[in-house]
Amino acid sequence: MSISPQPGPVTVRVPATSANLGPGFDALGVALTLYDEVTATVVDGPTRVEITGEGAGELPADESHLVVRSMRTAFEALGATAPEVELRCVNRIPQARGLGSSSAAIVAGVTLAQALAGKTDQELALEIAGAIEGHPDNVAPCVLGGFTIAWLDDEHRARAARMTPVQSVQPVVFVPDVQGLTAVARAALPATVPHADAAFNAGRSALLVHALTADPALLYAATEDRLHQAYRAGGMPGTADVVRRLREAGVAAVVSGAGPTVLALSEVPSGFDLGIGWIRHNLGFDSRGAHLMS
Ligand SMILES: Nc1ncnc2c1ncn2[C@@H]1O[C@H](COP(=O)(O)OP(=O)(O)O)[C@@H](O)[C@H]1O
Numbered sequence: 441m442s443i444s445p446q447p448g449p450v451t452v453r454v455p456a457t458s459a460n461l462g463p464g465f466d467a468l469g470v471a472l473t474l475y476d477e478v479t480a481t482v483v484d485g486p487t488r489v490e491i492t493g494e495g496a497g498e499l500p501a502d503e504s505h506l507v508v509r510s511m512r513t514a515f516e517a518l519g520a521t522a523p524e525v526e527l528r529c530v531n532r533i534p535q536a537r538g539l540g541s542s543s544a545a546i547v548a549g550v551t552l553a554q555a556l557a558g559k560t561d562q563e564l565a566l567e568i569a570g571a572i573e574g575h576p577d578n579v580a581p582c583v584l585g586g587f588t589i590a591w592l593d594d595e596h597r598a599r600a601a602r603m604t605p606v607q608s609v610q611p612v613v614f615v616p617d618v619q620g621l622t623a624v625a626r627a628a629l630p631a632t633v634p635h636a637d638a639a640f641n642a643g644r645s646a647l648l649v650h651a652l653t654a655d656p657a658l659l660y661a662a663t664e665d666r667l668h669q670a671y672r673a674g675g676m677p678g679t680a681d682v683v684r685r686l687r688e689a690g691v692a693a694v695v696s697g698a699g700p701t702v703l704a705l706s707e708v709p710s711g712f713d714l715g716i717g718w719i720r721h722n723l724g725f726d727s728r729g730a731h732l733m734s
């Protein structure tokens with residue numbers, strides 16, 4: 441028997457995320473204290489979307505909106521009939537910048553559908569959102585908060601282990617005024633990599649888990665990568681330059697996700713000159729992940 445969704449309204453808050461963290465390509469990610477909020481109300485129809493902030497006037501306002509599409513996928517997975525909805529989106533996460541905006545939209549949709557269907561299940565939310573996104577490293581911290589190691593199990597379902605980053609680490613992101621789509625950045629990667637580079641990243645990823653949970657003095661060495669950033673540098677020269685200059689200054693800086701945002705995990709020297717067109721956000725690590733607001 442099909443479940444009938446509740447009428448709502450229901451509001452979800454979803455964090456920005458930074459994936460990869462250097463060596464942990466498609467596996468490691470952190471949730472950040474920068475949020476989108478989406479309110480869903482069941483209506484007679486048609487589905488409509490009101491957007492404030494990032495993406496206003498650019499994103500679709502109908503059923504092709506990513507939150508609506510994700511809600512529909514989730515309702516189907518839950519065995520519920522997808523209702524027509526009115527969405528109110530308050531977007532603060534910069535889009536197509538490497539801060540997991542698409543995962544945030546997907547997780548928002550899945551969480552709203554679960555709430556309207558009267559269910560709460562983080563493991564299932566991760567599974568559904570991971571299948572929609574295609575790689576699990578953003579959806580895991582977005583659902584769970586904190587610092588996550590994500591993987592796909594033998595049935596290709598997203599799974600994750602959650603840790604708490606050490607409090608003394610204060611993430612800083614540098615967001616450029618240009619966008620970069622993750623799909624384009626993924627197309628720049630080679631189909632195969634040298635065994636030595638894979639071994640290098642395996643060691644640094646393991647070290648990063650230790651550095652970010654116990655010994656931040658090791659973050660510089662732990663954020664070195666040979667699997668994705670160099671291959672993508674030609675498509676984002678400004679980002680590659682900022683990462684290079686920060687690292688030369690001793691900062692544990694990496695490309696955030698697929699870029700073009702830069703993430704710094706150790707103190708940035710005062711007076712560091714970013715150049716024109718960059719915005720700095722001093723953030724924290726979000727510990728809650730996606731959650732409903734009363
Ligand atoms: N809040 C949102 N609502 C609707 N669609 C969104 C939202 N955020 C991102 N998207 C969609 O996802 C695209 C960006 O996804 P992606 O290239 O993966 O970048 P990001 O690193 O920001 O996740 C946007 O161009 C838009 O189509």
Ligand SMILES: N[C@@H](CCOP(=O)(O)O)C(=O)O
Nearest residue numbers: 459466538539540622697698
């Ligand atoms: N592992 C992915 C991460 C993409 O993150 P996003 O925030 O840029 O969507 C990749 O590097 O492609």
